[in-house]
Amino acid sequence: MMRKTNSTMTKKKMNATALAALLGAGFAAVSLPARAQPQSAPQTGVVFRNTVTGEQLDVSQGKEGGRDTPAVKKFFETGVNSYIDDKSCLRNGESLFATSCSGCHGHLAEGKLGPGLNDNYWTYPSNTQDTGLFSTIFGGANGMMGPHNENLTPDEMLQVISWIRHLYTGPVQDAVWLNDEQKKNYKPYKQGEVIPKDAQGQCKPLEE
Ligand code: HEC
16 A cells, blocks of 8 residues: 555656646747847848849859958948948948949949939849848849849949949939938939049958
8 A cells, every 4th residue: 555655646746747848848848039139130131132043142252252341231220321422431342333334334333234223213123232232243133133242242242333333423302212311412423523542441442
């Protein structure tokens, strides 16, 4: 009789311990991610998608470097391009645009083989956002508009974007890539305008 009771009690104890362990594990599994959430950054920031297919772009792919600058980190997190009116970046952007884009889009982005990029008409309205323009440069669009992630780093793309926005000659109210302050200070590009080679700012002169 005693033995039977004892063994029953032991069994009960074990069950209780096992249950507590299970519950504990359950609680840990549930509460850990919940606790980690507020600390982690809001997702990984901006999700970039191919302009034509909508497929997600992997911005770690392509030409090495130009991913750890403060401007790129901020852009990947918030979609804000901090080079937009920085003369040192415009100077570089002008040169990169001349090498990589102007052959098809024209010296002033007025359009040639490819469409004009300096007016308020866009085949893909996503290009009115700098994140959309970045995606088009990174992943390409149709036909002759191939991806440029093998010859430009993300940082260089931000410089090109700044230059394209600088060439804009359309109505300022349609320049949705500018904030209110930038719209107030907006001056349309004048042909022949020269940016000093030694302009100071966030962008170091490109290596020749
Ligand atoms: C070999 C020629 C060629 C080169 C080089 C080229 N493009 Fe294009 N681009 C095109 C063509 C053609 C289209 C039209 C494609 C389409 O409609 O899908 C286009 C489309 C675009 C668009 C979409 C415009 C809109 O109205 O929505 C953007 C933005 C763009 N290009 C930017 C660039 C930038 C920036 C560069 C340089 C990094 C570049 N392109 C280099 C030929 C080119």
